[in-house]
Amino acid sequence: xxxxxxxxxxxxxxxxxxxxxxxxxxxxxxxxxxxxxxxxxxxxxxxxxxxxxxxxxxxxxxxxxxxxxxxxxxxxxxxxxxxxxxxxxxxxxxxxxxxxxxxxxxxxxxxxxxxxxxxxxxxxxxxxxxxxxxxxxxxxxxxxxxxxxxxxxxxxxxxxxxxxxxxxxxxxxxxxxxxxxxxxxxxxxxxxxxxxxxxxxxxxxxxxxxxxxxxxxxxxxxxxxxxxxxxxxxxxxxxxxxxxxxxxxxxxxxxxxxxxxxxxxxxxxxxxxxxxxxxxxxxxxxxxxxxxxxxxxxxxxxxxxxxxxxxxxxxxxxxxxxxxxxxxxxxxxxxxx
Amino acid sequence: xxxxxxxxxxxxxxxxxxxxxxxxxxxxxxxxxxxxxxxxxxxxxxxxxxxxxxxxxxxxxxxxxxxxxxxxxxxxxxxxxxxxxxxxxxxxxxxxxxxxxxxxxxxxxxxxxxxxxxxxxxxxxxxxxxxxxxxxxxxxxxxxxxxxxxxxxxxxxxxxxxxxxxxxxxxxxxxxxxxxxxxxxxxxxxxxxxxxxxxxxxxxxxxxxxxxxxxxxxxxxxxxxxxxxxxxxxxxxxxxxxxxxxxxxxxxxxxxxxxxxxxxxxxxxxxxxxxxxxxxxxxxxxxxxxxxxxxxxxxxxxxxxxxxxxxxxxxxxxxxxxxxxxxxxxxxxxxxxxxxxxxxxxxxxxxxxx
Numbered sequence: 145x146x147x148x149x150x151x152x153x154x155x156x157x158x159x160x161x162x163x164x165x166x167x168x169x170x171x172x173x174x175x176x177x178x179x180x181x182x183x184x185x186x187x188x189x190x191x192x193x194x195x196x197x198x199x200x201x202x203x204x205x206x207x208x209x210x211x212x213x214x215x216x217x218x219x220x221x222x223x224x225x226x227x228x229x230x231x232x233x234x235x236x237x238x239x240x241x242x243x244x245x246x247x248x249x250x251x252x253x254x255x256x257x258x259x260x261x262x263x264x265x266x267x268x269x270x271x272x273x274x275x276x277x278x279x280x281x282x283x284x285x286x287x288x289x290x291x292x293x294x295x296x297x298x299x300x301x302x303x304x305x306x307x308x309x310x311x312x313x314x315x316x317x318x319x320x321x322x323x324x325x326x327x328x329x330x331x332x333x334x335x336x337x338x339x340x341x342x343x344x345x346x347x348x349x350x351x352x353x354x355x356x357x358x359x360x361x362x363x364x365x366x367x368x369x370x371x372x373x374x375x376x377x378x379x380x381x382x383x384x385x386x387x388x389x390x391x392x393x394x395x396x397x398x399x400x401x402x403x404x405x406x407x408x409x410x411x412x413x414x415x416x417x418x419x420x421x422x423x424x425x426x427x428x429x430x431x432x433x434x435x436x437x438x439x440x441x442x443x444x445x446x447x448x449x450x451x452x453x454x455x456x457x458x459x460x461x462x463x464x465x466x467x468x469x470x471x472x473x474x475x476x477x478x479x480x481x
Numbered sequence: 482x483x484x485x486x487x488x489x490x491x492x493x494x495x496x497x498x499x500x501x502x503x504x505x506x507x508x509x510x511x512x513x514x515x516x517x518x519x520x521x522x523x524x525x526x527x528x529x530x531x532x533x534x535x536x537x538x539x540x541x542x543x544x545x546x547x548x549x550x551x552x553x554x555x556x557x558x559x560x561x562x563x564x565x566x567x568x569x570x571x572x573x574x575x576x577x578x579x580x581x582x583x584x585x586x587x588x589x590x591x592x593x594x595x596x597x598x599x600x601x602x603x604x605x606x607x608x609x610x611x612x613x614x615x616x617x618x619x620x621x622x623x624x625x626x627x628x629x630x631x632x633x634x635x636x637x638x639x640x641x642x643x644x645x646x647x648x649x650x651x652x653x654x655x656x657x658x659x660x661x662x663x664x665x666x667x668x669x670x671x672x673x674x675x676x677x678x679x680x681x682x683x684x685x686x687x688x689x690x691x692x693x694x695x696x697x698x699x700x701x702x703x704x705x706x707x708x709x710x711x712x713x714x715x716x717x718x719x720x721x722x723x724x725x726x727x728x729x730x731x732x733x734x735x736x737x738x739x740x741x742x743x744x745x746x747x748x749x750x751x752x753x754x755x756x757x758x759x760x761x762x763x764x765x766x767x768x769x770x771x772x773x774x775x776x777x778x779x780x781x782x783x784x785x786x787x788x789x790x791x792x793x794x795x796x797x798x799x800x801x802x803x804x805x806x807x808x809x810x811x812x813x814x815x816x817x818x819x820x821x822x823x824x825x826x827x828x829x830x831x832x833x834x835x
Contacts, residue, residue, distance in 0.1 A: 166613070167613070167614070169609075169613065189612075189613070190613075195636070195640060195643065197633075197636035197637075197639065197640060199602070199632065199633040199636055200601075200602040200605065200636030200637040200639075200640050201602075201636075201640060203599060203602030203605075203606070203633065203637070204602045204603070204605040204606035204609065204637065204640060205606060206602075206603060206606060207542075207544065207602060207604060207605060207606020207607045207608075207609075207610070207620070208606035208607065208609045208610045209606070210542075210603070210606070210607065210610075211542055211590070211606060211607040211608075211609070211610025211611065211614070212610050212614050213610045213613060213614065215606075215609075230596055230599065230633075231599075231602070234594070234596050234599070235594060235596075235599065235603070238583070239583075239585070239592065241578050242575055242578050242579045242583040243575055243578070243579070243585050243587060243592075244573075244574070244575035244576030244577065244578045244579060245575065245576070245587060246587075247585060247587040247592070
């Protein structure tokens with residue numbers, strides 16, 4: 145095991161893949177500076193800066209993947225991926241099906257997501273529900289450095305398009321870059337989940353299969369299901385609830401699509417009460433999908449969801465209230481018991 | 482470096498004729514209700530496909546737009562499989578998942594995307610793959626002049642310049658963006674946008690297949706040598722309209738019949754109690770009639786620009802006749818084979834009614 149930050153773990157997995165396989169390369173805005181260590185190791189042909197042209201450079205990723213490469217196309221923030229929506233929804237997601245002959249699109253779209261650092265409603269979304277809605281793309285969001293590295297390996301080696309969402313609150317570099325954490329006067333310490341931002345990463349990195357969740361904490365009274373930073377908020381809620389004698393299990397989905405439906409049914413059977421904690425919007429997303437999955441599987445646990453119900457406001461106090469914070473999770477659990 | 486491909490007029494005629502005959506099979510099948518959904522034919526563009534693609538080998542890639550039959554035929558895709566796919570069979574080129582707007586063949590590195598403009602960035606991506614994995618190979622993007630108003634095309638060209646990619650952008654100018662005159666929707670000469678980015682542009686008449694071949698050859702050679710992208714701007718005529726059943730062409734072909742259908746709505750608009758001023762209403766009507774007049778003029782003035790007729794003149798008459806007979810037999814055989822595998826298929830699918 146090596147101790148790494150979340151961002152280091154992702155780049156280490158990417159560097160491993162680039163060293164093993166000449167077909168792996170990366171491009172995006174500012175990547176030569178952001179991933180300067182990769183630039184120094186692999187050169188500007190495989191670490192390419194792009195113009196601010198998401199529509200073209202994400203779509204080009206589809207073409208490059210069809211041409212035999214394994215591109216990791218970086219979109220600085222997932223909010224900007226909306227500019228390239230056609231590349232995801234009309235191309236990456238569809239071409240393997242259209243081909244009818246297994247012309248795969250082994251593309252990784254690496255995009256940063258999420259809030260908690262006051263960047264306003266256009267720079268803090270996660271959008272994973274909308275991304276997962278189109279058949280043909282996998283969507284993952286790791287919550288620890290070890291998962292970040294393992295899922296990056298999986299994403300690069302998968303013979304399909306994977307949207308790899310990297311949560312900014314867990315990424316030291318991006319909190320510094322966008323949240324201005326380099327100022328001695330600003331401290332995100334009370335918001336950043338330490339176990340997510342830094343942790344041990346296996347030296348021999350193994351794939352984490354798409355659609356495989358992991359149980360972060362066992363419990364019997366209520367099941368908390370989440371992904372990304374939400375997992376850490378759930379863990380914090382669970383330890384506070386434990387002090388009151390309430391036993392909460394925490395399931396980290398890791399993949400938004402494919403969804404680990406077996407594990408979801410299992411935790412529902414075990415606890416009979418579920419709270420789904422989603423940093424995405426309420427409608428058309430993960431929380432409804434999980435509810436539908438359970439209903440279709442003949443499960444009807446008591447159910448609450450903690451989601452983002454409005455535009456994410458800028459002012460930190462309003463932002464905190466809007467995002468699925470620990471108090472909101474605890475309130476939802478109490479509401480169920 | 483690959484050697485230059487010299488122009489072979491007999492081979493060019495053969496392919497131009499083959500594409501036209503395949504298009505005739507499909508446009509007829511569409512009229513007969515045997516092609517489900519839309520169909521965008523490439524009739525009028527054959528000289529461009531053949532002149533450009535003659536330069537490519539199996540290491541090169543082609544990104545195609547919604548007029549995909551011709552480029553795939555020129556690329557050597559199995560004709561029967563293509564026909565079956567477009568006619569809605571499940572044993573076709575793409576197992577029934579694609580239809581004519583998404584035809585693709587991995588072996589031949591050719592794929593269509595029905596979203597206008599997307600062929601440009603797809604070719605850019607293929608060109609990155611060429612640069613990394615197949616040095617000397619090129620990627621070609623086919624799109625219409627209407628796509629030069631799509632931001633993603635200009636973004637893709639800029640990316641191709643700054644990454645010095647081996648891309649040939651092929652813009653087929655038929656003067657129409659769907660059923661709107663492109664000139665009315667375009668500020669300035671769109672070629673100037675492209676040259677301003679440092680992409681050399683060569684303009685040719687698209688029906689003149691040997692001129693297309695020569696100009697494309699210069700840009701392909703440049704791209705293979707690592708000197709970056711170029712654009713071939715080939716003008717052409719679109720006698721079949723945007724797609725089969727094009728409403729403008731329906732009016733031109735049957736003005737009286739169509740007038741009966743259109744007049745009540747137009748009259749209702751003109752006579753409505755509320756709405757624009759009299760002048761605005763007149764301007765509305767004259768906008769429509771101007772568009773019809775432009776389509777009618779195109780039909781008259783540009784119908785002489787036929788790539789098949791042109792290519793026929795490049796070879797002796799007896800050779801042309803033999804090529805035509807060969808290709809008729811070939812396409813008829815493919816169409817018959819396609820019909821056999823499609824027998825019993827109904828447009829719309831589902832269970833047979835009572």
